Amino acid sequence: MSGVLAQATFRPEFIWDNRDIFLDGVWLTVRIALVAFALATALGLIVALLRMSKSWIVGPIMASYVNVFRAIPLLVFVLFVYYGVAIHFSFSISAIQAGVLALTLQYSAWLGEIFRGGIQAVPDGQRQAAMSVGMSRPQTFARVVMPQAGRIVTPPTGNMFIGMIKDSSLVYIIGVPELLRVSNLLANRTFRYFEVYLGTVIVYLILTTAVYFLFKYIERRFQLVDVLTSKVRSPFARRRAGQLRRLQEAVTAARDTESTVRLATE
Amino acid sequence: MNETPTNGSGPQPVVRLRDIHKSFGSNHVLRGIDLTVHKGQHVVVFGPSGSGKSTLLRTINLLEVPDSGSVWFDGKEYGPGIDGEELPKGKARLLRQEIGMVFQQFNLFPHITALDNVALALRRVKRIARPEAELRAATYLDRVGLLDKLAAYPGQLSGGQQQRVAIARSLVMGPKVMLFDEPTSALDPELVGEVLAVMRSLAESGMTMVVVTHEMGFGEEVGDLNIFMDDGVVVEQGGRGIYKDAHEPRTREFLRSIL
Numbered sequence: 022m023s024g025v026l027a028q029a030t031f032r033p034e035f036i037w038d039n040r041d042i043f044l045d046g047v048w049l050t051v052r053i054a055l056v057a058f059a060l061a062t063a064l065g066l067i068v069a070l071l072r073m074s075k076s077w078i079v080g081p082i083m084a085s086y087v088n089v090f091r092a093i094p095l096l097v098f099v100l101f102v103y104y105g106v107a108i109h110f111s112f113s114i115s116a117i118q119a120g121v122l123a124l125t126l127q128y129s130a131w132l133g134e135i136f137r138g139g140i141q142a143v144p145d146g147q148r149q150a151a152m153s154v155g156m157s158r159p160q161t162f163a164r165v166v167m168p169q170a171g172r173i174v175t176p177p178t179g180n181m182f183i184g185m186i187k188d189s190s191l192v193y194i195i196g197v198p199e200l201l202r203v204s205n206l207l208a209n210r211t212f213r214y215f216e217v218y219l220g221t222v223i224v225y226l227i228l229t230t231a232v233y234f235l236f237k238y239i240e241r242r243f244q245l246v247d248v249l250t251s252k253v254r255s256p257f258a259r260r261r262a263g264q265l266r267r268l269q270e271a272v273t274a275a276r277d278t279e280s281t282v283r284l285a286t287e
Numbered sequence: 288m289n290e291t292p293t294n295g296s297g298p299q300p301v302v303r304l305r306d307i308h309k310s311f312g313s314n315h316v317l318r319g320i321d322l323t324v325h326k327g328q329h330v331v332v333f334g335p336s337g338s339g340k341s342t343l344l345r346t347i348n349l350l351e352v353p354d355s356g357s358v359w360f361d362g363k364e365y366g367p368g369i370d371g372e373e374l375p376k377g378k379a380r381l382l383r384q385e386i387g388m389v390f391q392q393f394n395l396f397p398h399i400t401a402l403d404n405v406a407l408a409l410r411r412v413k414r415i416a417r418p419e420a421e422l423r424a425a426t427y428l429d430r431v432g433l434l435d436k437l438a439a440y441p442g443q444l445s446g447g448q449q450q451r452v453a454i455a456r457s458l459v460m461g462p463k464v465m466l467f468d469e470p471t472s473a474l475d476p477e478l479v480g481e482v483l484a485v486m487r488s489l490a491e492s493g494m495t496m497v498v499v500t501h502e503m504g505f506g507e508e509v510g511d512l513n514i515f516m517d518d519g520v521v522v523e524q525g526g527r528g529i530y531k532d533a534h535e536p537r538t539r540e541f542l543r544s545i546l
């Protein structure tokens with residue numbers, strides 16, 4: 022009866038009145054997505070590095086890892102990790118931990134491929150130039166390869182983060198009270214399906230939009246601007262420009278006194 | 288012909304390669320190369336594409352480890368390791384700190400400024416504090432005429448400017464030898480001159496140099512020793528005259544083909 026009534030009158034304030042329930046769910050969704058994404062990023066980097074290993078055995082093993090985890094539907098995988106493995110073999114892990122584990126493993130495979138692509142997209146000449154001035158392999162990776170690969174992988178990684186927020190909803194199926202699960206419970210209890218799921222949609226939209234703008238901001242931070250000639254006037258850029266001008270003056274002043282060889286005449 | 292005794296009183300060789308062999312799979316790229324470079328000498332290497340010039344140059348700083356033969360630098364043997372044993376870690380790195388290398392494609396680090404490109408190895412390899420490293424880097428950018436571009440990123444520089452930054456990046460480490468691998472081949476014709484000018488004054492300043500180039504004018508002008516390579520061997524070597532009257536038919540044919 023009340024279900025029919027609920028469909029008849031749309032009560033937007035219902036969403037606001039139940040904000041505490043939504044907020045509890047959102048909070049868990051955010052935590053699951055953040056933890057799983059952080060773990061998947063770290064694991065993905067390891068996967069990428071191992072996949073590029075010169076060893077005849079490590080590379081193919083990691084290739085299989087990637088292919089297996091990418092091939093399983095996430096919902097199936099969540100069920101498999103929790104009911105299939107954790108409960109059957111009585112591992113004492115919670116549903117939340119099982120959900121995070123499933124998300125982490127699958128996303129590490131995707132991210133591993135993205136990272137590998139990014140690292141391989143850095144031309145070999147970059148490594149050679151770094152080594153030619155005496156940098157070690159770890160230094161070359163940290164100072165030359167990683168920063169360039171990082172710029173390359175930022176947009177696809179941002180997409181993966183948005184995907185993680187959305188996919189984290191699938192752990193509702195093993196009873197984790199994240200946003201989708203609390204929404205389902207609320208809807209089943211009150212029969213206000215439209216209001217409840219409208220609220221859910223809006224909250225996901227807010228989350229993913231926030232991540233979108235976060236990554237846009239990061240990409241903008243990567244822009245390479247000459248602080249001496251650009252009109253950008255952040256306090257940092259202004260300070261740096263001052264330092265560099267003093268450096269130029271110091272070099273110009275020393276030029277006349279020192280008997281150093283000038284290699285170009287301009 | 289150009290062999291000089293390594294012991295005794297003669298001029299001290301800086302670089303000495305002996306009977307270098309290198310294969311990539313079944314591709315035998317270097318087939319027994321001997322090369323001795325003395326202090327202050329300017330060696331020019333030329334030859335057809337695929338003859339092994341880059342591989343030879345990269346053997347000098349052990350970016351490429353030869354299969355057999357020996358690599359000497361400044362009186363010490365560095366590679367490839369006695370009886371096939373692995374090169375000790377870090378040894379090649381010490382060698383590379385003393386040898387500068389300039390690449391055809393510049394290979395500047397695109398994500399940092401010209402100044403940081405030049406200062407990076409000073410800070411990370413020589414562990415010089417930032418203010419001092421930046422002062423030295425700026426001084427070397429000034430020497431190649433790019434003091435005003437120190438805050439620019441490589442993508443904002445012309446090819447000729449990028450190559451000059453790359454030269455400064457090598458020079459700032461205080462190398463005993465500079466290696467150039469076709470430094471002007473990727474440049475628009477109007478930008479070749481500025482890079483050659485820098486290389487010419489570097490040669491005049493007494494820097495020991497090994498230059499792979501097809502700029503025969505440069506070879507005629509500064510090449511104390513000019514080496515024609517083909518198929519992984521030194522076919523002919525000689526003084527500045529080699530470009531006008533080479534003895535070997537293969538050398539003559541190659542020189543004719545590139546004119």
Ligand SMILES: Nc1ncnc2c1ncn2[C@@H]1O[C@H](COP(=O)(O)OP(=O)(O)OP(=O)(O)O)[C@@H](O)[C@H]1O
Binds near residue numbers: 311316336337
């Ligand atoms: N890392 C590598 N792996 C496999 N083969 C290689 C590698 N580097 C060079 N070669 C091969 O070795 C041969 C010699 O190459 P190298 O680059 O030394 O020639 P080059 O004389 O410098 O030619 P170019 O004038 O085109 O630069 C070529 O057949 C090349 O394909």
Ligand SMILES: [Mg+2]
Binds near residue numbers: 340468
């Ligand atoms: Mg070459």
